[in-house]
Amino acid sequence: xxxxxxxxxxxxAMVLALTMPSMALAQNNGNKSDxxxxxxxxxxxxxxxxxxxxxxxxLTLIACGAVGANAYASGxxxxxxDTNTAELNDFMRQVxxxxxxxxxxxxxxxxxxxxxxxxxRVFAVRHLVTLVxxxxxxxxxxxxxxxxxxxxxxxxxxxxxxxxxxxxxxxxDLTGAPLPANYAVQIxxxxxxxxxxxxxxxxxxxxxxCLP
Numbered sequence: 001x002x003x004x005x006x007x008x009x010x011x012x013a014m015v016l017a018l019t020m021p022s023m024a025l026a027q028n029n030g031n032k033s034d035x036x037x038x039x040x041x042x043x044x045x046x047x048x049x050x051x052x053x054x055x056x057x058x059l060t061l062i063a064c065g066a067v068g069a070n071a072y073a074s075g076x077x078x079x080x081x082d083t084n085t086a087e088l089n090d091f092m093r094q095v096x097x098x099x100x101x102x103x104x105x106x107x108x109x110x111x112x113x114x115x116x117x118x119x120x121r122v123f124a125v126r127h128l129v130t131l132v133x134x135x136x137x138x139x140x141x142x143x144x145x146x147x148x149x150x151x152x153x154x155x156x157x158x159x160x161x162x163x164x165x166x167x168x169x170x171x172x173d174l175t176g177a178p179l180p181a182n183y184a185v186q187i188x189x190x191x192x193x194x195x196x197x198x199x200x201x202x203x204x205x206x207x208x209x210c211l212p
Contacts, residue, residue: 034063037060038060038061038063038064038067038068039067040057040060041056041057041060041061041064041068041071042057042061042064042067042068042070042071043071044057045057045058045061045068045071045072045074045075045094046070046071046074046075046078047075047078048075048078048079048082048091049075049079049082049087049088049090049091058094061094062174065176066100066176066177068098068174068176069098069100069102069103069174069176069177070102070176072094072095072098072100072103072106073100073102073103073105073106074106075091076095076103076106076107076110076124077106077110079091079120080110080113080115080116080117080120081116081117081120082117082119082120083117083119083120084119085119085140088119088120088123088140089123089140092123092124092126092127095107095127096126096127096130097173097174098173098174098175098176099131099173099174099175099176099179100174100175100176100177100179101176101177101178101179101180101183102176102177103127103176104127104128104131104179104180104183104186104187107124107127107128108124108128108186108187108190110124111124111125111128111190111194111204112190112193112194114199118201118203118204119140119203121201121203121204121207122140122143122144122203122204122207123140125143125191125194125204125207125208125210126138126140126143126207128187128190128191128211129143129187129191129207129210129211131179131183131184131187132184132187132188132211133211133212134173135167136166136167136210137166137167138163138164138207138210139164141164142163142164142210143163143206143207143210144203144206144207145163145164145206163206163209163210187211188211191208191211194208195208195209
């Protein structure tokens with residue numbers, strides 16, 4: 001089985017990480033030092049976005065299976081009020097590498113949480129979109145820009161569409177607990193709620209509209 005490369009973003013650099021197939025991810029070969037490293041990294045990530053000196057925890061959790069997934073699920077609960085989109089992107093890019101039911105629940109709760117920052121909710125929506133459309137890679141701006149129209153001097157209307165995404169031929173997946181069989185239906189129901197609810201912030205609604 002071949003390995004796949006996933007870009008891991010840190011505040012100061014882009015680090016290339018080797019992402020192994022899912023069967024290998026769940027294994028630590030019974031090595032106590034590996035388990036300790038996983039546990040230590042999990043404690044860091046469970047607090048949310050790590051400090052610069054602790055960013056190696058992202059790399060460590062790649063090989064930690066369910067321990068890694070659960071750590072990210074806990075961390076999501078600690079970023080709900082964050083507004084720094086660069087830091088949110090660092091953290092949520094790692095979340096986007098997982099297909100895990102515990103993470104899906106945590107992200108869904110964040111997306112629907114009216115008390116959370118709109119910025120954090122946008123990144124939660126991105127993860128949900130990624131689960132259904134794994135080859136569409138969205139930036140924060142690409143998700144939130146929405147459709148923009150302007151009227152020219154001659155009266156013609158020029159519209160720039162939102163939901164700008166790049167396309168990938170392959171996306172690394174770290175597999176934890178299996179997603180529900182109807183996960184796509186659940187996600188589309190969540191997205192529909194965000195699109196139609198009057199109280200949904202514009203940024204979040206624009207992002208939700210990016211799931212066709």
